[in-house]
Amino acid sequence: MARPAEIVCDALVIGGGAAGVSAAVELARAGLRVELAEQRASLGGAYHRQPSGTTATTSARGRRQWLRLTAGLAHFAIAPRLRHVFLGVDTDGLGLLDDREAGRVRTVRARALVVATGAVERILPRPGWQLDGVMTAGGLQMLLKETGEAPPGEILVAGNGPLNIALAADLVRLGRPPVALVEAGDPAKNLGAALRIATFPGLIGEAARHLARTGFAGTPWLRGATVTAIERDGARLAVSIEDRRGGSRRIHGDMVALHDGIRPNDFGLPAVSIGEPIVVRAGDCREVLGIRGAEADGIAAAREVMALLSGTALHRVAPEVSRQRRAQALLAELFRPVREHDGLRHLPDETVLCRCEGRTVGELRAMLAGPDPIGLREVKLNGRFGMGVCQGRFCADAVGEIALAARPDLAAGPLSRDRWPVRPVSIAALAAPDESRGE
């Protein structure tokens, strides 16, 4: 029984990045009625979207990809629903979209869902990471793109992975080289991986270009080093850095950009399911595979949906996806942190862990140390870890890791279950009258 306000379709694709758009086009090609929802005001995702709302990509290959994908949308007359935030699937099997333009939540009756919500930055907790002036490298990069200039003051970039190099290069380009680029890995030394990565031209080319730019600007590139603390020092921030031999130094700055890699953006999202509605994942939200992998994975996801709808199970095989998986593995090896990961055992007790609720590492350890073998859900409820507005996006991984380090017997599991709303949603939008709802 469809309600008047309900959107009815065969497949709802969530996320307008390369993976979502390619999945939508492929599903439409097979004759399915497709809806494509994107939370932002324009399509493109992490790679193709430009701040002005246009979607011009810098590399020629990237531009070709985006032209191909948008031509597909036009050809099959898929009108994306922009500024529609996916909230989850309810117990009636309805997909819920927060239509920010209209200020109301819309329900979607779909036989299948393709979740292609991309990746989010991973930020490891460190003492002082909650201070004003500390932000994520991705957030800063977005700011640079949007304003075309760097915020005032000296900027230190720290963490792990290629994105930090790209950010440093952007800062150099804007005439504001960072005071230091602190990298936990040592990509310069990992020659073997670097050589093998050369067989994936897209990947190494960009990194090398970025690096050359940063190097020329005289920014110190501290490899095998980590930020152990950030403190306020008058109007500035004092950043303590430890090198691979345990030596330490302090560098002052006005702003710190942190980034420790990316992970699938799957917080609270519905689990993969072969029942109705069918739920599959695609792109970075399934597995971080980069931009070429995303397009291929979108197509593979669409084929999986079609197979499931026709009652056959399909084992997803896509050569390009496997190839990009190898590339990502090499990239990970190249940037592998020099120091062994210690399950965050090194963090001092006073480190803030949950920034929304101001809960510390010590409070978590104390909860786990008692004689009663408390479980993760109890930790969440009673410790308020992951209970804040960010719904655990920033702390869930770290809470799990610290908990496991303290109590290896704990059953590992996600801190949050798949519950809607996966994002905070206006009460007015949820309460908006639905014609079917007789008052």
Add this chain to the structure above:
Amino acid sequence: MAGIIGGKSVVVVGAGIVGAATTYFLSKRGFHVRLIEASAPASAASGAADGAVSVASKRPGPMMTAALRGIALYRELEREGLFAGLFKSRPTVMVAENDSEVESLLGHAAALAGEGMRLRHLEGDALRRRLPGVAPHVRLAVEVFDEGHAIGYEIVRRFIAASGVPVERDSPVTGLAANDAGTSVAAALTAGGAVEADHFVVAAGGGSAALLGLSEAMRPRKGQLVVTERAPALAASLPGSLMSCRYLLSKDAIRTAGEASGRRFGLVIDPLRTGQFLIGGTREDRDDTGNDHDAVGRLLAGAVRLMPALARLRAIRAFAGVRTAIRDGLPIVGRVPGFDNLFAAAGFEGDGICLGPLMGREVSRLVGGEAADLDIAPFAPGRFERRNLVA
């Protein structure tokens, strides 16, 4: 037999608020308690409830009497320090939006006053001054004093920590085994083996039906709730929880709009210590813990109608819990007939946060061989016909 030598061991089945309270009071009496839980403490109703510790919502009779005692115990345990920081003392404000609600609210207020509850009626300017955030169409408010709020899972944790009893998690009790004479329970059966004890207390919420052979009398009643982001100023403008009179109607068998689908809507807007609002809840004849857009939308539409500024806030979480209701609307508390060492405390429907500590203490008295302190005769387990208690 262990029972004759020690006489002091008890198995408590279920670590919700009732089992946790029972464990605490038994430990204080020197019993050796094993608390056996199917999954984790507060994993069922006690971890998914609003936490009104309230007389206002009760009907005159044994439940109202029990609730008065339940609140008194909360205050006592707060004074003793056990509940320090967990009990928020605040009034309940019941509101009526139309003629028929005004009528039922006036009647209910008279009944509450008759039980000695302190309350006052608010209308016109006095109502607007006391409740500036409440919509102008609200006709009448009755502020019931001396009530409070507590969060179920926090109380559970406090009881368990204070009892020093480690919870035996992830071990469902699959049945109870009688002794040869069939007069006592000898052991609780779990996948890890039979657990013997001198006394057994079944406080397993909805799981009690199967263990006690009372499936006919018990039924699930799901409730959906929504939590908002923090809005300390708005939360502070409400002196206590705001309860629509419709809540009383939803508790009754009276048919309202959603009734056809076995679903009724009560409405309580509860300002929490954190500055967040808890908005609830539905009463549905089903036992899953999911949320649906239709119910959440209706709940919030009702909340916004009552308190328009809520429309500007964001909802950050929705959840649902399952209450265990008993056919005649009264819980089951007491010794189970036919067995000299088996006790039950379950079926508290929407009142177990308020009554849990009290009922835990009552059961600990029964196990200790004393008479209950409260008249629990109306809650006697023997009032229903039982099928197949023991495995």
